[in-house]
Amino acid sequence: MKNPIAKTETKTGLFLKPSRLKNRWSPIEVLFVVRTERGIDYAKDQLSAEVIDSSFAYLTPDQKQVLIQLGDESLTQLINQLTKTHARQKAGTSLNAYIERSFLRQVHQLFIQLQSIELDTRWYHQAVNPATGNHLTAGCTLHKKQPIISFRVSRSDDGYLHLQSLVTIDNITSPLEHFKREYFFLQQDKDYFLLAYQDYQTLQWLAANDPSAYAGDAAGFSEHILNRLIADYQVEMDNIGDKQSIKVEPENAVYLSEISGSFLMLTPRWNYDGFWVEGKWQHTEEFNRNGEIYVVHRNAEKEKAFHDYLQSMHPNFSRQLNGIFNLPFAEAKKKHWFLKTYHKLLDENVELLGMEFLQQFRYSQFQAETSMRIVKTAGSEIHLELKVTFGTEEISLIELQKLLLASQKSLLLKDHSIAVLNDEWLMKYSTLIKHGRISKNEITVPQWIWLALGEGNNDTSGRSEGTVIPPEWWLRWMQWSQDGEVVYRVPATVKAALRPYQQKGFEWMCLLSEIDAGACLADDMGLGKTLQTICFLSWLKDSTVNKSGGAKFIIVCPASLLHNWRRELEKFTEGLIPFVYHSNTRSMESFYSSGADVLITSYGTLRSDLDKLGAVQWEAAILDESHTIKNPSAQITRAVYHLKAKARVALSGTPVMNNTFDLYSQLQFLVPGMFGSAEFFRKEYAHPIDREQNEEKINALRKLTAPFILRRTKQQVATDLPPKTEMVLWCEMGPEQKELYEETKSQIRDSLFLHIKNEGLNKSKLSILQGMQRLRQICAAPALLNEGSLRNTPSVKAEVLVDELQHNLRKNKVLVFSQFKGMLKMIGDACSRAGLKYYHFDGETPPAKRSELVEQFQDPANDVNIFLISLKAGNTGLTLTAADYVFLVDPWWNTAVQQQAIDRAYRIGQTKNVFAYQMICKDSIEEKIVELQQKKRQLSDALVTEDEGFLKQLNEDDLKYLFS
Structure with a gap:
């Protein structure tokens, strides 16, 4: 009896093997999958025209042509052609290097074409059987998604620098070592991805220039490795040498200038946290500020959007492709184009720079006329009506604030003239406008700003109602500033004789508390900040408003000082009963039942028990070692901000630990809102002072903070200390x-x-x-x-x-x-x-x-x-x-x-x-x-x-x- 004819089924696919590129062969072969009753057999053949015609008859001519060019025969012809081209060159790289580079680039371009056409065929590759370790043929996928390469620099515990290559696919970022890389192919299990050719070259360069050779040399690492990468790639730098990474949203600006005495030029600029960039986009730019290196990461999408927005503002700009826009003066003035554009840009929060240097646009004959009156007071805030005019033209307060925040002293009027804000006007009004909240012609400021600006500004011209700081308070403030004058008596419950400077510190806290302002006592360590504070708390308890009793105070300090505060309170006064709120047995019920006046707790406990401690209306909140809250985004700082207290005191011998911004959180606790947002404070004061040592900003901040920060040194006041x-x-x-x-x-x-x-x-x-x-x-x-x-x-x-x-x-x-x-x-x-x-x-x-x-x-x-x-x-x-x-x-x-x-x-x-x-x-x-x-x-x-x-x-x- 004859055996029945065995059934045979053959499927055709493409076999991907990137390692073949090592021998300058094609990374693709035709794979025949032959299925019989005995099992599955595989056979391979080259990507020749004959094989492709017979095996992939359903493909279009264009699709077939791409596959033919990727075949061994075509690639051999390519190598021969490259050899002849190199022979005609009189100088350059070696033949082998030239062929290697040109061959791989051509293959990569062919794969880009291959990805762009729709091939209805299966892909296979060589895999490893996890059970046996043997090689087997299995299905795979060649994805169209292109990986994004980036890098991260970190420092190990022993101080060595490490560069990690990262791959991002579908917003998921993984280390490069999670993939197998062969040339420009990335493989992860059965998935293959094609690198951009530049990324392939970069990874090859890194492999040849081992970054670990510079692991212990931050400067060499930066010079030889990072400078090559940051021009084209996103590089996360946790901590390398003196470089600080700036990653923020850019603020748009336009620099106005004149060229050839005939054209108005508009140059787009971007402000990255105080660092200005312009011109052709690149990934990063470095800046040196007083020996510190800052790496600014530029945002291509935001910069292009603003560039395109500017380009759309005039028909002439569409033909100007160098990133800078210009118009003849006559065209700029036609139909008030410049005036309208000026106001439109201000409305879009675009900073306008260089106004003071324009010559074609004449200066206004008018000086700023300003009237101001108090509309109302609400809590610690004052609502002012403010009107600024040049001649008959009234200036928008919103526009004025934007100009002042950009450090501009000039503005464009409707008649195309340029108005100038003189130094006298700036001294009197700029701080109010910059620090205020504006709504139409009304500006709202904290009342404490008048204390910082001085008594003279307390009398606003033309005011019809309301008060700022009462005149009797100003009299006590002036009395306090005189030597020998006693403004407040220390309560009899305090068992200590205060030194003259301690009496002044106690009175200063009392004065500020009467206008609901906080106080930062920054005396040298050892001058008795604790005693002065105890006197202040005793005065609060004994004051008229508290004679009915029931006032509660909270002291927040490092855990190591909890019992120090308890002992000092017990030592210096019988009128205040302390209670240490700490450890696992702490209880608010115990605090209330004890009859204590002062709850003493740590910063950590406050953070943990904020729901309980933040619900209490404290008569006063004291922060000891207040520089603990110098970071406004820290959980401890946010917890402190939630404390409800009428009087607020910060104690620190070093309120500025590292830089000017250390002050912000402490001032925000003491005089909420007076210094605006953290971003405003950084831009207006911290960055100009710390990076540029800007004297104008130093003087402005010193003037604003002086009433609320009191610092005395031992050399000044403790002359009676032993040697x-x-x-x-x-x-x-x-x-x-x-x-x-x-x-x-x-x-x-x-x-x-x-x-x-x-x-x-x-x-x-x-x-x-x-x-x-x-x-x-x-x-x-x-x-x-x-x-x-x-x-x-x-x-x-x-x-x-x-x-x-x-x-x-x-x-x-x-x-x-x-x-x-x-x-x-x-x-x-x-x-x-x-x-x-x-x-x-x-x-x-x-x-x-x-x-x-x-x-x-x-x-x-x-x-x-x-x-x-x-x-x-x-x-x-x-x-x-x-x-x-x-x-x-x-x-x-x-x-x-x-x-x-x-x-x-x-x-x-x-x-x-x-x-x-x-x-x-x-x-x-x-x-x-x-x-x-x-x-x-x-x-x-x-x-x-x-x-x-x-x-x-x-x-x-x-x-x-x-x-x-």
Whole structure:
């Protein structure tokens, strides 16, 4: 009996194998899938004209032609043609490199064409059987979606930079390593994607120029890797060197100018958070502001939209394709085109720049005439009717505000003349208009702005009703400003005799509270901010409005200061009962039932229990160490803003910690709304001051904040404090430590100055900092380098310090500060070996434990005389007046932090002479840093006294001296 004929079914598809490009073959073959009763067999053939005609008869001629060009035969002909072309060239790359580049580009273009035509055929590829590990043929998909390549730069815990390539498909971003890349193909499982050819070239370039070679060199990383990428790609930079990334929506502007005495030119510009860009779009632009590098990421879509909007404003502009638009003067004035465009742009919130430099448009003969009257007062806000005219033309307040916020002093009138706002007018009205909310011809401002502008502005011309700040209050304010005048008596319940400056601080808080304004007491640490605040709370409780009782106060402070506030309240007054609201057993019912007046809580607890604490109407809210809320977007800051309190006080010896913007959140708490939005404050004050050191903005902000920030230094007011002696305790490194220091210094110096020569000073700052840090660690203790061979190298500072503690200071209480936790541990171990008892805390010590240790150290009967404290953990809020000796083991350039450490002991309540020692290794970088500090130190009274960053002031000559 004959066997029946076996049934055979054949399907045709395309087999994708990118690895064939290595041999300059086609990455596509024809695949025949033969299905029989015995199973499935596969056969392959080339993409020749004959095979395509027979296997893909249903394709159009154009579709067939693309496949033919992708066949091995056609590509071989391409290579031959490229070889002949290269032979005709007289110079250029090698034959192999030329063919490689041109061959791959041609194949990529053919694949772009292939994606653009609709091929009704299946794709296959070689996959791996997950069960057996064997290769098998399976279906796949070649997608039309093109991946978007971007990059991210991050810094590891050990300080090394890492570049990560990212792939975005359908708004989903994944690391490149999640894909398999062969040439310009990306594969993920059975899905294939085609890279843009430029992206392929970039990834090839990165593979040949390993970014990890610059991982420890921020300047080199920026110069050799990033500068190549940021021109064409989105690069997220978490933290590299001195570069700060600016990613914001651009604000549109037009710069007006005249060319050839005949044309008005309009140049579109964009403001990115204070950085101006114009011209041809590129991904990023870099700016240098006083040694800081800012990378602005430009928004192509927004910029193009504004460019197109400008181009649509006049028919002539459609033919002008260079990004800048111009019109003859006569055309600009025809049918009032320029005037209409001027107002239309202002209505669209477009800044108009350069008005003052236009000459074709004459200046107006009129000066600004201004009338203002109070319409009404509502709470702490004043509604003003304000009218500004030039001749018979009244100026829109909205337009006027936009011009002033853009720092413009000129405006265009209906007769095409340019009106100028003179300095006298600007001084009197610009702050009101910039800080106000405008509705038609009415402007609303917080009443406190009159205090900042001065008493003279309290009398508004032509007002018909309402008051701003009562005249009797102004009399008390003037009385307070006179020496010796007493405006308010300290309540009898306060058990303390106030010093004159403390009396003034107490009265100042009382005065501001009477007009519902907050107060930031920014006295030097140790001058009694706590006592002045207790006097103020006692006065509030005893004031007429509170005689009925029931007033409740809240104090929010770092957790480490909770019990310090409780003790101070118990010590200085019997009229205020404190209640610490903290820990897991806290209860509002317990607070109310206790009869307490003052609830003391931490910032963290306030954030957690905002629903309870935010529901109470407090008579006063006190923020201690108020710089804690310097970030307006932080949860703690938002929680503080929700507190309901009639009187508000912020206490901080350092309200400006890092930059001017630190003030904003604190001022927003104290005088809500007076400084506008965070964005307004940044643009109007913080950026011009911090980036440009703009004197005009510094003076304007100082004038506005002066009534609400009171700062006195010890040098000014605490003349009755016992003497404080600051000295240097010189240390001579031993031979082994000195040899290591000199060897390391030589290595760093040679490497660093080569780096500066090649990359420039600004791009070398990270390397400078690392070099300084390494030498400082050797000065303190070579073991801090964490190199096994140095573990037992002697530390002269540890030896000198323990010798002083053991033989000269056994009966004195001593504070020892170090920036390095490892150094504190080393000193602690040495103390233990010498039989010296000590306390120790750093940033990891719980707040309750810190408070306990401080209380024990302060106890006169306690015989533990040594307190080891990390510099950062010990620079706020601690009172350690039991100590009369302070040692700074490893002083650094930040003199403010060092002074804060010393002021733990040198503060009101100290009765003994205080001796503070900087431990300096002779003939080392430490000695040179101190000398440069004295040479370069500048006291700035711009806003609140603050130190300039020492590192930013160093020039190359200084560095040569430091590393000499």
